[in-house]
Amino acid sequence: MKILVAVKRVIDYNVQIRVKEDNSGIVTDNVKMSTNPPDDNAIEEAVRIKESGKAKEIVAITIGEDKAQETVRKALAVGADRGIHVKTEGIVEPLAVSKILKAIVEKEKPDLVFMGKQAIDDDCNQTGQMLAALLNWPQATFASKIEVKDKSLEVTREVDEGLETIEVKIPAIVTCDLRLNEPRYASLPNIMKAKKKPLDQMSATDLGVDTKPRIEQIKVEEPPKRKAGIKVANVAELVNKLKNEAKVI
Amino acid sequence: MTKEVMEYDVVIVGGGPSGLSSAIKLKQLNPEINVCVLEKASEIGAHILSGNVFETRALDELIPNWKELENPIKTKVTKEKFLFLGKNKSISWPTWLLPKVQQNHNNYIISLANLCRWLAEQAEKLGVEIFPGFPASEILYDNDGSVKGVATQDMGIDKDGNKKDSFESGIELHAKVTIFAEGCRGHLGKQLINKFELDKGKNPQQYGIGLKEIWEIDEKHHEEGLVMHTAGWPLDNNTYGGSFMYHAENKQIFLGYVIGLDYKNPHLSPFDEFQRFKTHPSIKKYIKGGKRISYGARALIEGGIQSLPKMYMPGALLIGCDAGTLNMPKIKGSHTAMKSGMIAAETIVEHFRDNKSLSIYEEKFNKSWVHKELHQARNVKPSFNWGLILGIIFTGIDQILFRGKLPFTLKHKHADHEALMPAEKMPKIDYPKPDNIITFDKTSSVYLTGTNHTDNQPVHLHLKDPELPIKYNLEKYDEAAQRYCPAGVYEVQMENNINKFVINSQNCIHCKTCDIKEPSQNINWVTPEGGGGPKYGNM
Amino acid sequence: MSVLLIAEHSNKELKPFTLNVINAATKIDEDVHVLIMGHNSDPVAKSLSEVSGVKKVIHVDNLIYENYVAENYVPVILKYADKYSHIVSAANTFGKNLMPRVAAKLDISQVSDIIKVISSDTFLRPIYAGNAFATVKSNDPKKCVTVRPTSFEPAPSSGGSAEIEKGDTGEEYSSTKFVKKEEIKSDRPELGTARIVISGGRGLQSGDNFKLITAVADKLNAAIGASRAAVDAGYITNDHQVGQTGKVVVPDLYIAVGISGAIQHLAGMKESKVIVAINKDGEAPIFSIADYGLEADLFEALPQFLEELNKLNTIQK
Incomplete structure (x- = not known):
């Protein structure tokens, strides 16, 4: 079995993002970037499946500018065998990403495609489902447990009401939740080895995918600041306000 | 369990200006030497935080064609x-009356x-x-007692010291020569100074804490x-x-404050002094209408040549x-740090090639311009022990x-941690509330x-x-850690009517002030799990 | 122009969030049609037809829709998609799972998780976990949109009288099978989805004192949260942590008790509809964002709060 894992380079989750002064977007210069957190879970799961003997090869793919390669290198350092970097410029919407991934799937013919459930930058939560649609493959989103069976996966999904279990036939797309596993650290020797693993580069144009955005980003702003309300004198007044003014209890 | 071993000719601990300059120089002198940082x-x-007004002398020597390369050195001092x-006033000092070293x-x-x-x-x-x-x-x-390398931290240990699922053992890096370039108060450097008595016969090291903010300010107040x-x-x-205020590119200013860690009043809070200063x-008038976009702090060395260890x-x-x-x-350390690293590289190359002792480092250093600079500067900081006014007068005589x-x-007579006076003998400082x-x-x-x-x-x-x-500290110094830490790591909290010392280690920004200033040297800063600490952008 | 909205339900009743999404849809266009796929789900179709603002209900009832499987829903939606300018659902795990599969089949770039309708093609949506708001305009001929339910009031569940049209079953997708669903049977709602959250901070002074929080939470059927400081101090486990590295919560009511309001914590709860702060330090930053601030010793205030709540005849749950 072969697993393709898609990883995205995003602003590190610890960095407080800053809106550009001209409201055209978010400042990304000199900002620490990292792998999108649930994508780390996706890689980890693929590596665990390989370690259990159920998969033979893991291919990590990223889409973006040159520096996005760091994300693939990190995936290679924790156990992916090979990397692909599809070079693009500017914003690439999930629809275009899923078209690129589709083209790669057609070339690589993986049995499974894993990725994080959502990127922490645009918060779209679309790519996995879109790729599943384009390939007409089953989709198991928000996976918090994956059991690999003979020709299928049993996937436990984190849904609003609790947990849901579905069975999807292979080939399938899985999007991973943070609760799926605890990603391992890349060891120093493995980082060294990762530098020598193959990393193919191509562009979206090579794959015949138009990445022109369909959605115009008109402006990006800081969320409005919340203003202080009132101070109440005592508990009775508080309960009265909550009951009769705010009507929340 | 024995750790995996990787062998290098040179292992450099710390990717700051000195370590990186050393690495570059080593490779320039002999590309065959394998080096890791x-x-x-x-x-x-x-984790780099500095003013910074940069003197290019060391860089000119290291990468003579740097101006031809795409580089991040853009704004010339104009x-x-x-x-x-004073509290509300200010007197401008003519720059021609500044000591030469302070002209930029x-x-x-x-x-x-x-x-x-x-x-x-x-x-x-x-x-x-x-x-x-x-x-x-x-x-x-x-x-034989010589340094053979360093070990990296184990990853994935829980707070009780047990291995987590994600445990990844650290490794040993062995090197013919290890260069320690951790920056001010490196936690391994501190051990080496003790073990090899590198500071024997030297004055106690002197430190300061530097706090810095980056502001994006109104165009009309900005003078690049x-x-x-x-x-x-x-x-x-x-x-x-x-303080310093440097008008950088993109309408940004680098605004900062440095306070000597030999301050006496345990009620003093460097963070709040900086806030008040603004x-x-x-x-x-400069920052009004602007926006603060970054904050950070880092301890720095102030001891100079008298305190410089072997x-x-x-x-x-x-x-x-x-x-x-x-x-x-x-007020500069980047060029001297770089140069000290370049001398280290030259030393090591000769050490490998001609089997010379590493002690040639000292001769080379003493002959270099770094030594000359530090020697000329040596009396300035200690003269401020007499107070600001006498210090300035003396410095004028000495430097001009x-x-x-x-x-x-x-x-330098005392170490910084010895400087604090008992809280009850020192005035309390009433810092204004932040206006956000x-x-x-x-x-x-x-x-x-x-x-x-x-x-x-x-x-x-x-x-x-x-x-x-x-x-001890709470009674005697009103536990000054609550105030000298610029990141709110240390708090004294009342819990069920009992005072409890709380360490919010997650907040730590690796400035090392606590390791320096704690009056009994009771706090030992060690490395947390890799990748932890601040994520500074253009500090 | 008209909107096709995909309803979420349990075959017996409508999921309440659907009402919020209906309200959002009416802001895009008045002509809102709701598509419901289920099994033995007549009661849901009926209740939908009564929701104010709904012009038409399309009801597809078949065993294959007994459980929600996006792969089965999509062919039905695609059959109707032609007639609509917008396809809309909730931005919860139901809609998030479903809508992109629809959008990709239609070659549409989806607009996720909108919090405001600016015009029929322009929306406001949070990015970077709500740390920035983006105004986006969709240039696709048709729009696929998911709506953050908590950003819109629910549409009144009565007052409407829409016709119910029976729709045809779509093709069954054989590669995905529903196995089971385990609703988390906790006496307490989940932190991420609770309508009310009450959180404790270091002001609680011990893990044992969290029982004061628990007592109020029981009464209000609220989830229990905590500040990082309280978690670090070991008062409570870190799955309760609200803020930067913990959860982001957006309940109707957030009660912060003994929490000074470190900015990391504020980032995790500042979008809550109503915020109450109880703290004895009148200068605590939490008061700067609280709708109702009570400057008091929590050890006195919490028991009184419970007592006052007990006096009320009814408490919304």
């Missing part, structure tokens, strides 16, 4: 100001973090292997290339310190501010009339540093005596 931050530059601040035309306003990122790129092009996210946590010694320093308010005559009319020992060299090469009157050539050397426009509280400031340490790992701030903060 370990960096505790998640990426090069993420104008200088020096102000003495020919220098550049830069982000040292960005310069380090750039140096790292140059180093990697030459074949240096750089590993961010891997703190060196332990020094390894050979049977302007360098401004102040002394005076809000500090009293007996506390050593002052309310001075001469400062406020920089070589069997199997290792100690460079940059891990030893203490900063030139305090010049005699150019640092007076035939005596003033001593010009002045801020610690937590919202720390948020801007992006600092984080993975949950559930051992606390990396070790107390030698866990009882001491409450039993």
